[in-house]
Amino acid sequence: MRAYKNFKMVDVKAGKVVENCVILVEGEYFKEVGADVDIPEGVETVDLVGKTVLPGIIDAHIHSLSDGSADPHKVREEENDAFTIVKAVRNMEKTLQSGVTHIRGMGASNFYDLGLRDAEKAGFLSGPRMQVSGRCITMTGGHGYKEGREADGTAEVRKAAREQLKAGVDVVKIMATGGVMTRGVEPGSPQLTEEEIRAAVEEAHKAGRKTATHAQGTEGIKNAVRAGIDSVEHGIFLDKEVVEMMAERGTFLVATLVAPYWIVEYGVENGVPEFAVEKSKKLIDDHMNSFRMAKEAGVKIAMGTDAGTPFNKHGKNTYELKKMVEAGMTPLEAVQAATLGGAELLEVEDVLGSIEAGKYADMVVVDGNPLDNVEDVFNVEAVYKAGSLVAGTC
Ligand SMILES: [Zn+2]
Numbered sequence: 001m002r003a004y005k006n007f008k009m010v011d012v013k014a015g016k017v018v019e020n021c022v023i024l025v026e027g028e029y030f031k032e033v034g035a036d037v038d039i040p041e042g043v044e045t046v047d048l049v050g051k052t053v054l055p056g057i058i059d060a061h062i063h064s065l066s067d068g069s070a071d072p073h074k075v076r077e078e079e080n081d082a083f084t085i086v087k088a089v090r091n092m093e094k095t096l097q098s099g100v101t102h103i104r105g106m107g108a109s110n111f112y113d114l115g116l117r118d119a120e121k122a123g124f125l126s127g128p129r130m131q132v133s134g135r136c137i138t139m140t141g142g143h144g145y146k147e148g149r150e151a152d153g154t155a156e157v158r159k160a161a162r163e164q165l166k167a168g169v170d171v172v173k174i175m176a177t178g179g180v181m182t183r184g185v186e187p188g189s190p191q192l193t194e195e196e197i198r199a200a201v202e203e204a205h206k207a208g209r210k211t212a213t214h215a216q217g218t219e220g221i222k223n224a225v226r227a228g229i230d231s232v233e234h235g236i237f238l239d240k241e242v243v244e245m246m247a248e249r250g251t252f253l254v255a256t257l258v259a260p261y262w263i264v265e266y267g268v269e270n271g272v273p274e275f276a277v278e279k280s281k282k283l284i285d286d287h288m289n290s291f292r293m294a295k296e297a298g299v300k301i302a303m304g305t306d307a308g309t310p311f312n313k314h315g316k317n318t319y320e321l322k323k324m325v326e327a328g329m330t331p332l333e334a335v336q337a338a339t340l341g342g343a344e345l346l347e348v349e350d351v352l353g354s355i356e357a358g359k360y361a362d363m364v365v366v367d368g369n370p371l372d373n374v375e376d377v378f379n380v381e382a383v384y385k386a387g388s389l390v391a392g393t394c
Pocket of ligand 1 (some may be wrong): 062
């Protein structure tokens with residue numbers, strides 16, 4: 001057993017900070033947590049005075065095989081697969097070191113994301129736990145078609161979903177609209193139809209799996225929500241009707257506010273393809289406003305970054321919390337979205353998402369207090385995953 005004392009603990013469930021907290025960790029799990037916990041005699045004790053402890057962060061939208069370079073698709077096409085995979089391993093190490101102990105991979109070629117997931121589970125890779133979607137299902141010529149599974153009509157989309165499930169994905173991802181990173185495709189335009197999306201959703205749900213959609217334009221988002229999708233990724237052009245639909249149905253929003261932000265921030269002068277920069281510039285204000293509208297309507301929100309897109313580097317994931325605060329969340333709400341929200345969406349809330357007795361001892365020790373200044377979430381001093389120190393020195 002190990003004890004930790006003298007720190008502030010963010011109790012995400014109660015929505016408050018516990019001062020002078022004590023945590024007892026036994027093996028992989030939290031054993032006792034609270035201000036009134038006695039430390040048994042002889043137990044190794046770590047004094048974390050001046051620090052704040054958060055639950056392990058959950059990033060519900062990343063691309064492990066994309067490297068966050070200026071033009072990741074071009075890099076991916078030109079390099080040897082083994083090189084890509086070795087870099088992906090490094091990306092996952094950096095992600096874990098930033099405090100992210102669970103991710104959801106939202107699309108990768110050749111099912112390599114399943115291999116990474118299994119390697120982590122088997123102890124060959126020091127990264128976050130992973131849920132992955134395999135190949136995204138997109139219409140012929142639709143967003144992400146080069147790496148995705150093109151399918152048209154309900155029968156073919158159904159088959160494509162079954163193929164993903166057969167391969168062993170945790171979540172089925174479809175493309176309801178165009179996007180930024182595919183040349184010649186408009187982010188606002190609807191792509192797979194409501195009927196096509198419903199076929200994929202039915203297959204995933206029958207198999208006990210969730211569904212997610214890349215969805216940027218309003219009409220495509222509505223198609224996906226009506227078809228029963230579990231999460232809307234990006235959600236750039238939301239309106240009052242769709243946020244009300246999402247709130248009523250419990251559909252999650254995973255906004256990935258940092259994705260267009262980094263594209264515009266670095267721009268063409270740093271090598272980002274001009275078409276991606278131009279599209280991002282046009283939508284960035286709507287994206288922030290949509291997030292605010294969804295939050296105010298009571299839509300469930302999980303934190304996701306789209307890490308791997310241009311200059312959206314693995315390991316910078318928690319920058320999304322800063323953007324969520326800029327878009328109207330309190331720092332506490334941003335931390336809740338990045339812990340409890342992700343845990344609920346990924347259906348791991350019985351073992352992750354908060355610091356409670358019986359859950360995996362995943363925790364992030366930061367200097368300062370992110371609830372006072374959200375940027376303190378970047379001051380990572382130590383990361384624990386299932387009770388083991390995986391980054392830092394505490
Ligand atoms: Zn993505």
